[in-house]
Amino acid sequence: MGGALHTRSILRGTLTPFLYPRLLTHNAPPVAFLIRRRDLSSTCARRNSDYDEAALSSTTNPDHPHHEYVAAPFIDVRPISIAAGAGGHGCISFHREKFVPNGPPNGGSGGWGGSIYIQAVYGETSLHKIGRQGVIKAGDGRSGQGSNIAGRKGDDVVIRVPVGTVVREISRFDPNDLEEGEDEHGGNDKWTHYPQTVEANLKDDRFQDAKYPAHHHKAATQLLKHTHPTRIYLDLEKPTPQPILLVPGAPGGLGNPHFVTPTLRSPKFATKGNKGAKMRLQLELKVLADVGLVGLPNAGKSSFLRAVSGRKARVGEWAFTTLTPNIGTIVLQEKDLNAPLPAVGPDGVQMHPRFTIADIPGLVADAHLNKGLGLGFLRHIERARVMAFVIDLSRPDPVADLEALWKEVIAYENGEDNLEGEGMMAEMGSGSAEELEWDAKLSEELAEERRLELEEEELEREIEREIAELEAKELDIEGIEDPGRELMGESEGKPEEMEEFVQVEEAKVVEPKVKEEELVTFTGVAQFNKPEEDLTVAGELTIKREKMSTKPWFVIANKADLEGTEDKYWALKKHLQEKSAERPDGKEIGLIPISALREEGVDRAVDWMKGMLGF
Numbered sequence: 246m247g248g249a250l251h252t253r254s255i256l257r258g259t260l261t262p263f264l265y266p267r268l269l270t271h272n273a274p275p276v277a278f279l280i281r282r283r284d285l286s287s288t289c290a291r292r293n294s295d296y297d298e299a300a301l302s303s304t305t306n307p308d309h310p311h312h313e314y315v316a317a318p319f320i321d322v323r324p325i326s327i328a329a330g331a332g333g334h335g336c337i338s339f340h341r342e343k344f345v346p347n348g349p350p351n352g353g354s355g356g357w358g359g360s361i362y363i364q365a366v367y368g369e370t371s372l373h374k375i376g377r378q379g380v381i382k383a384g385d386g387r388s389g390q391g392s393n394i395a396g397r398k399g400d401d402v403v404i405r406v407p408v409g410t411v412v413r414e415i416s417r418f419d420p421n422d423l424e425e426g427e428d429e430h431g432g433n434d435k436w437t438h439y440p441q442t443v444e445a446n447l448k449d450d451r452f453q454d455a456k457y458p459a460h461h462h463k464a465a466t467q468l469l470k471h472t473h474p475t476r477i478y479l480d481l482e483k484p485t486p487q488p489i490l491l492v493p494g495a496p497g498g499l500g501n502p503h504f505v506t507p508t509l510r511s512p513k514f515a516t517k518g519n520k521g522a523k524m525r526l527q528l529e530l531k532v533l534a535d536v537g538l539v540g541l542p543n544a545g546k547s548s549f550l551r552a553v554s555g556r557k558a559r560v561g562e563w564a565f566t567t568l569t570p571n572i573g574t575i576v577l578q579e580k581d582l583n584a585p586l587p588a589v590g591p592d593g594v595q596m597h598p599r600f601t602i603a604d605i606p607g608l609v610a611d612a613h614l615n616k617g618l619g620l621g622f623l624r625h626i627e628r629a630r631v632m633a634f635v636i637d638l639s640r641p642d643p644v645a646d647l648e649a650l651w652k653e654v655i656a657y658e659n660g661e662d663n664l665e666g667e668g669m670m671a672e673m674g675s676g677s678a679e680e681l682e683w684d685a686k687l688s689e690e691l692a693e694e695r696r697l698e699l700e701e702e703e704l705e706r707e708i709e710r711e712i713a714e715l716e717a718k719e720l721d722i723e724g725i726e727d728p729g730r731e732l733m734g735e736s737e738g739k740p741e742e743m744e745e746f747v748q749v750e751e752a753k754v755v756e757p758k759v760k761e762e763e764l765v766t767f768t769g770v771a772q773f774n775k776p777e778e779d780l781t782v783a784g785e786l787t788i789k790r791e792k793m794s795t796k797p798w799f800v801i802a803n804k805a806d807l808e809g810t811e812d813k814y815w816a817l818k819k820h821l822q823e824k825s826a827e828r829p830d831g832k833e834i835g836l837i838p839i840s841a842l843r844e845e846g847v848d849r850a851v852d853w854m855k856g857m858l859g860f
């Protein structure tokens with residue numbers, strides 16, 4: 246016989262002070278779970294459990310709070326910046342062979358920059374890995390080469406996030422969407438010239454008449470607008486079989502053969518590759534659970550989850566044992582269901598209906614004033630279909646505890662979850678200290694990246710200058726139609742403008758606490774290296790909010806095994822009956838006494854959940 250079952254049957258023998266017998270007496274007020282007429286010994290989840298007595302005892306030792314479970318840091322809100330790869334430049338080169346002085350142009354086109362995708366997968370459990378990468382940038386395309394060799398495409402990036410992640414776009418900056426006039430010549434900064442020909446080219450009508458291939462260079466911008474015409478809002482509730490495109494890589498420049506005309510057989514110019522679009526996103530991991538456990542620290546939420554699911558949630562005698570949410574899964578068996586099990590799934594596996602329970606860190610009174618761990622974790626309950634309040638009957642006043650918890654839930658619902666009154670935006674990260682710090686880091690990183698780029702460009706230019714000088718000494722460049730040397734990439738020109746991320750400066754909730762949604766407006770500045778070119782950007786963001794106070798809820802009264810808890814149970818019962826009477830439908834609020842420690846009554850709590858979820 247399995248250890249768990251054995252322990253269980255022994256525990257069943259030692260009845261708790263009031264848990265079973267008194268509930269059946271005549272003068273007791275009607276008790277919620279009796280209405281359900283369940284076989285008290287039925288169990289729907291424990292049989293799957295790989296309950297381990299040794300693990301429990303080792304983790305209840307306060308001297309070793311972190312003995313068994315060293316969890317990965319759980320990060321559930323994460324602002325990130327993503328940047329698509331830049332396109333490589335078109336190459337200016339000419340075919341060269343002995344005795345063929347005027348070879349045709351053969352400069353290859355630059356490769357496309359890499360794109361950034363997102364994919365929700367099972368297996369990932371937190372967003373912390375994404376944060377480690379800081380700014381996520383796809384690879385740049387390589388410049389084209391002579392002999393019509395196209396530049397290599399930049400590497401794509403797929404950001405893998407856990408199922409349950411919500412992706413919100415905060416801002417986007419597409420450098421290729423800001424410019425005008427590119428349908429014509431497009432401005433000289435879009436072109437790259439053969440060494441020492443820039444002056445000649447600028448005077449040459451054939452260069453000035455050359456049409457900038459806007460359809461090609463705008464392709465990524467159009468794709469982005471087509472894919473995400475409005476601000477991205479992805480609710481990745483299910484795994485995504487295919488990665489979803491966030492920003493496409495920028496097009497590469499076209500090589501000089503593209504600009505051959507009847508009057509210009511040897512164009513000494515090509516187009517530059519485009520810069521990649523950038524985007525600022527907010528990733529938020531909402532744990533998807535059907536039932537959320539809400540309780541004060543030490544109420545026994547984790548113990549309950551342990552008792553009903555195989556999940557080895559950490560249990561401790563100290564407050565805030567649970568620092569990150571735990572999710573337990575209850576797999577329902579045929580005998581737990583009124584209906585037969587659904588047919589065998591497409592993969593030939595029998596799908597058992599199941600539901601999940603989220604155990605979150607404890608809430609304390611005034612959590613909305615930043616006490617305890619704050620209210621942030623309630624976002625995991627926000628999506629739960631049912632709220633189960635876990636109340637510790639051994640505390641002096643369980644009724645007051647329940648009311649304190651409700652007060653916090655309402656405070657969260659009203660967006661009062663921080664002292665500064667920043668409400669929702671603080672949660673989104675904008676404007677918070679962490680965000681500002683992050684912004685500073687981002688600017689630093691971008692500046693450093695840019696510095697390295699400039700250094701590299703300067704080096705390239707130096708090499709080109711040296712080569713050109715050498716050539717000029719030997720040959721009269723002016724007179725030679727085909728210098729016969731393959732050069733790639735840009736060779737002339739001033740350092741390019743440095744564009745920076747759009748910084749959100751101000752964001753405020755316009756329609757606070759409206760039923761389902763909140764409208765947030767924001768303004769920010771897209772900074773360039775010339776302050777006069779800074780752009781002010783503004784936009785709107787709709788945030789969906791679910792009302793928590795309208796969710797179905799019930800109460801689990803824990804630690805009923807302890808002496809002196811019975812009176813408090815009845816006081817709670819009475820309180821809930823009064824509350825039920827105030828309801829429009831008068832429906833009774835469930836109250837289930839349990840002992841999570843002894844695993845008594847826990848199956849009825851699960852049964853109650855099942856009923857509320859409609860199984």
Ligand SMILES: Nc1nc2c(ncn2[C@@H]2O[C@H](COP(=O)(O)OP(=O)(O)OP(=O)(O)O)[C@@H](O)[C@H]2O)c(=O)[nH]1
Nearest residue numbers: 542543544545546547548561565566567607841842
């Ligand atoms: N006597 C008794 N003790 C219990 C019972 N359930 C839990 N405990 C004890 O209460 C303490 C807290 O239990 P946890 O399950 O860690 O409580 P929690 O609500 O998850 O606490 P936080 O994670 O800190 O919010 C532990 O020492 C448990 O052994 C119970 O039914 N009876």
Ligand SMILES: [Mg+2]
Nearest residue numbers: 546547566567
């Ligand atoms: Mg806990």
